[in-house]
Amino acid sequence: MKSCETRQINIRAIQHFLYCPRRFGLLEINGDWAENVAVVKGNLIHERVHSGEKGSCRNGYSVTAVSLFNDELDIYGVSDCIEFSPDKNGGYTGEDGEKYSVTFVEYKPTRPKDGEISLPDAVQVFAQKLCGDKMFGCSCKGAIYYADVRKRIMMPFDSEYDRYYELVTGLISQMRVILDRGEIPPRKKGQKCSGCSLENVCIPKCDNFSVRENIRSMLAE
Numbered sequence: 001m002k003s004c005e006t007r008q009i010n011i012r013a014i015q016h017f018l019y020c021p022r023r024f025g026l027l028e029i030n031g032d033w034a035e036n037v038a039v040v041k042g043n044l045i046h047e048r049v050h051s052g053e054k055g056s057c058r059n060g061y062s063v064t065a066v067s068l069f070n071d072e073l074d075i076y077g078v079s080d081c082i083e084f085s086p087d088k089n090g091g092y093t094g095e096d097g098e099k100y101s102v103t104f105v106e107y108k109p110t111r112p113k114d115g116e117i118s119l120p121d122a123v124q125v126f127a128q129k130l131c132g133d134k135m136f137g138c139s140c141k142g143a144i145y146y147a148d149v150r151k152r153i154m155m156p157f158d159s160e161y162d163r164y165y166e167l168v169t170g171l172i173s174q175m176r177v178i179l180d181r182g183e184i185p186p187r188k189k190g191q192k193c194s195g196c197s198l199e200n201v202c203i204p205k206c207d208n209f210s211v212r213e214n215i216r217s218m219l220a221e
Ligand code: SF4
Pocket: 020, 021, 022, 023, 024, 026, 187, 188, 191, 192, 193, 196, 197, 198, 199, 200, 202, 203
């Protein structure tokens, strides 16, 4: 088993963990998976976005489905869309020698009902940005595009960088501890479950479940 320090974390898993640590455990430790309407909607949107082609956007050019990594934090993932906009003050120099600013755009099917920014979504884009900052050698911007209202919301990463950085790195540390223990966290008090695709998998297993203990007991039989 990899140690806490070296275990690679998928950016998508950070979002799952923030939404519900138990969901993260069921997915990452138990290998559980189930789809519901929200998951299928999201997958369909991402299939369309992830053409992998370079294209033009409102201002400059864009690429999709780029593999992302940040070696320092040992996190990785795949982008939805990365936009490169001509900007004489931009921190990224393109292959054409021009200066660009770089924006990560994540596509989501539905805008949150209780506000403009969903924290798990923002954290996902911030983790992508941390990869982009290293890969492109500049400070990248982040945005979420909500398909149902066709609206793009810019993330406040310049003004709230420290807050998001502490949050993301703290979550990653907690996730590594849980993965190392191999224990699926119990259901949190007050956890909102409607919309979770794993509800049918999770509810019958609401007691603490440990893969390690389960295997030990199987070997002892
Ligand atoms: S059903 Fe609720 S507690 Fe269980 S994984 Fe989903 S969100 Fe978490």
